Amino acid sequence: MGSQDPSRRNSVGLSGSPLPTTPSDEPVFSSNIKDYDILAPIGYGSSAVVYNAIYKPLNKQVAVKTIDLDRFERNQIDELRRETQVMSLSKHENVLRVHSAFVHESKLYIITPFMAAGSCLDIMKTAHPDGLEEAVIATILKQALQGLAYLHKNGHIHRDVKAGNLLMDSDGSVLLADFGVSSSLMENGDRRGYRKTFVGTPCWMAPEVMEQAGYDYKADIWSFGITAIELATGHAPFSKYPPLKVLMLTISNDPPTLDRDSTKHKYNRSLKEMIDACLQKDPTKRPSTEKLLTFSFFKHAKKREYLVSRLLANLAPLQERPHKRVQQKPIMITKSISWEFDFSEGEKDHSLENSSQKDSVSHSPPTVKRVSFVDPIRPNTKSSEEALGTDIGRRTVSRFSVVGSEPGSVLSSSLPNRSSDASSVVMQSALSQSHPNLSGFASVQEISSATQDEEASEQVKGRFTFKPCTRDKTVSNVSIEEDDSQMSESKMREKENLEELNRKSRFEITAHPADTEDPSSLVSVVLTPPPPVPVLQSDVSKSTTEQVSIPGATKRGRFEVSSVDASQKTNGF
Numbered sequence: 335m336g337s338q339d340p341s342r343r344n345s346v347g348l349s350g351s352p353l354p355t356t357p358s359d360e361p362v363f364s365s366n367i368k369d370y371d372i373l374a375p376i377g378y379g380s381s382a383v384v385y386n387a388i389y390k391p392l393n394k395q396v397a398v399k400t401i402d403l404d405r406f407e408r409n410q411i412d413e414l415r416r417e418t419q420v421m422s423l424s425k426h427e428n429v430l431r432v433h434s435a436f437v438h439e440s441k442l443y444i445i446t447p448f449m450a451a452g453s454c455l456d457i458m459k460t461a462h463p464d465g466l467e468e469a470v471i472a473t474i475l476k477q478a479l480q481g482l483a484y485l486h487k488n489g490h491i492h493r494d495v496k497a498g499n500l501l502m503d504s505d506g507s508v509l510l511a512d513f514g515v516s517s518s519l520m521e522n523g524d525r526r527g528y529r530k531t532f533v534g535t536p537c538w539m540a541p542e543v544m545e546q547a548g549y550d551y552k553a554d555i556w557s558f559g560i561t562a563i564e565l566a567t568g569h570a571p572f573s574k575y576p577p578l579k580v581l582m583l584t585i586s587n588d589p590p591t592l593d594r595d596s597t598k599h600k601y602n603r604s605l606k607e608m609i610d611a612c613l614q615k616d617p618t619k620r621p622s623t624e625k626l627l628t629f630s631f632f633k634h635a636k637k638r639e640y641l642v643s644r645l646l647a648n649l650a651p652l653q654e655r656p657h658k659r660v661q662q663k664p665i666m667i668t669k670s671i672s673w674e675f676d677f678s679e680g681e682k683d684h685s686l687e688n689s690s691q692k693d694s695v696s697h698s699p700p701t702v703k704r705v706s707f708v709d710p711i712r713p714n715t716k717s718s719e720e721a722l723g724t725d726i727g728r729r730t731v732s733r734f735s736v737v738g739s740e741p742g743s744v745l746s747s748s749l750p751n752r753s754s755d756a757s758s759v760v761m762q763s764a765l766s767q768s769h770p771n772l773s774g775f776a777s778v779q780e781i782s783s784a785t786q787d788e789e790a791s792e793q794v795k796g797r798f799t800f801k802p803c804t805r806d807k808t809v810s811n812v813s814i815e816e817d818d819s820q821m822s823e824s825k826m827r828e829k830e831n832l833e834e835l836n837r838k839s840r841f842e843i844t845a846h847p848a849d850t851e852d853p854s855s856l857v858s859v860v861l862t863p864p865p866p867v868p869v870l871q872s873d874v875s876k877s878t879t880e881q882v883s884i885p886g887a888t889k890r891g892r893f894e895v896s897s898v899d900a901s902q903k904t905n906g907f
């Protein structure tokens with residue numbers, strides 16, 4: 335029961351278009367929900383429920399992962415579609431295949447082989463909360479590494495390697511699962527092998543991924559090292575901390591390591607050496623999967639049957655284990671851009687002169703605010719099927735997070751931290767006190783560092799018009815096309831040029847009720863251009879007042895604004 339069928343074939347992609355097929359007599363799993371008998375839930379992810387199910391035409395047990403698409407936005411769904419296609423085309427005994435994936439009503443259904451023992455995390459939680467013995471770890475990780483080597487060889491980064499994504503079957507085979515956030519190095523026109531999308535689950539996330547500095551497959555090696563610690567201790571380093579603190583600790587601290595004196599089981603030095611090789615902050619120093627497979631630690635690996643006798647023999651069947659919803663949420667911020675806004679005295683925001691926020695702004699020392707913009711994405715205002723197709727809503731949704739930091743600071747000092755005087759800025763609806771969900775006009779409000787921890791998870795929604803303009807506040811008139819897929823090459827270039835200009839321009843952020851502009855609510859800021867090197871590591875103190883003459887650029891949309899903890903709204907995975 336539950337063993338992965340080596341001859342699998344996917345039927346359709348999420349968009350309904352057939353995926354490339356291989357000429358074989360592999361069974362085809364339909365995309366008709368009526369063909370599946372969905373039984374009890376066997377697991378919960380941050381955005382999915384996984385069910386035990388029977389595929390009736392073949393009377394075959396499968397796992398059905400259901401994802402409520404209404405919780406996602408257009409670009410996330412696109413990403414899901416790509417990644418599910420990657421899964422469906424991967425053929426390796428240590429990589430979980432997708433039999434079929436389809437949308438029914440507002441849910442995405444992903445059909446995969448049923449992995450009878452569940453995830454390694456599930457196994458640990460059920461029977462080994464303080465970690466696994468060495469030979470078991472080596473046997474699990476060697477198989478996972480072989481799956482990862484296959485992905486890397488084929489140009490894919492997994493981006494969410496962790497014990498929760500290592501699924502085990504009843505025969506002791508271990509498969510890498512959940513490409514919910516995996517990504518192809520080759521896609522999106524990015525053929526340089528570097529990605530900038532900020533993805534993963536914080537505790538397992540490599541520092542360069544957090545810094546959005548561009549990363550490659552070595553990010554998986556970091557996650558693999560963290561997973562090794564997880565299997566040896568029962569939990570990932572920093573797992574007791576909230577996501578923001580994990581980001582801060584990962585970026586500013588020395589890499590985590592295995593403290594062999596404090597583990598329940600005894601481990602050879604070779605495990606620690608393997609972990610330390612993976613957890614080097616400089617990704618170029620981390621070994622490749624192929625190299626890692628030659629490490630002496632993997633000599634402790636045994637045949638997969640060993641896992642059956644040592645791990646699975648006395649384990650309750652998956653269906654009988656208690657299943658809880660997960661706490662650790664993966665974070666995903668796609669294509670975000672960080673800019674620094676200078677709210678210094680000379681350039682202070684005159685629009686706030688009469689507002690209740692006047693004092694807090696005008697008495698502030700020169701402060702740089704970091705604003706991360708995520709590419710506008712389309713809301714799922716219509717059905718999920720339409721959202722997956724070419725339907726384009728008239729309104730776009732975007733979001734940004736704003737944090738304050740002293741010029742030249744790095745991420746750690748801009749995160750909520752009572753001991754630093756870094757400040758956060760939220761765009762708040764003027765009506766939010768009494769009507770938190772009403773669209774109103776916005777103001778910029780300083781939050782004292784003492785209240786940042788409480789504010790960190792607050793979300794405020796409002797509608798804003800976002801206008802690049804010249805220094806003399808002449809707002810120009812070019813509209814930015816939002817739908818890249820429908821843009822001609824020349825327009826694309828125009829957009830890129832414009833975005834480049836925008837980075838150097840002065841911005842007005844206008845918030846207004848409904849669609850009517852209210853000049854009195856203009857909030858002007860001076861934009862500091864993003865440094866050429868990763869924003870979070872660079873000196874951002876220099877602000878620019880360079881004039882640009884853009885023939886008009888208005889980005890209009892609804893923005894969801896949060897403090898720096900973007901994971902609360904943007905994760906979706």
Ligand SMILES: Nc1ncnc2c1ncn2[C@@H]1O[C@H](COP(=O)(O)OP(=O)(O)OP(=O)(O)O)[C@@H](O)[C@H]1O
Binds near residue numbers: 446447449498512907
């Ligand atoms: N094919 C499968 N066979 C058996 N159990 C599965 C299968 N897929 C998932 N599960 C179980 O369901 C749980 C949830 O899976 P899911 O992939 O949604 O979440 P996750 O990867 O653990 O978390 P997240 O999505 O937050 O990263 C898994 O931890 C596992 O125990």
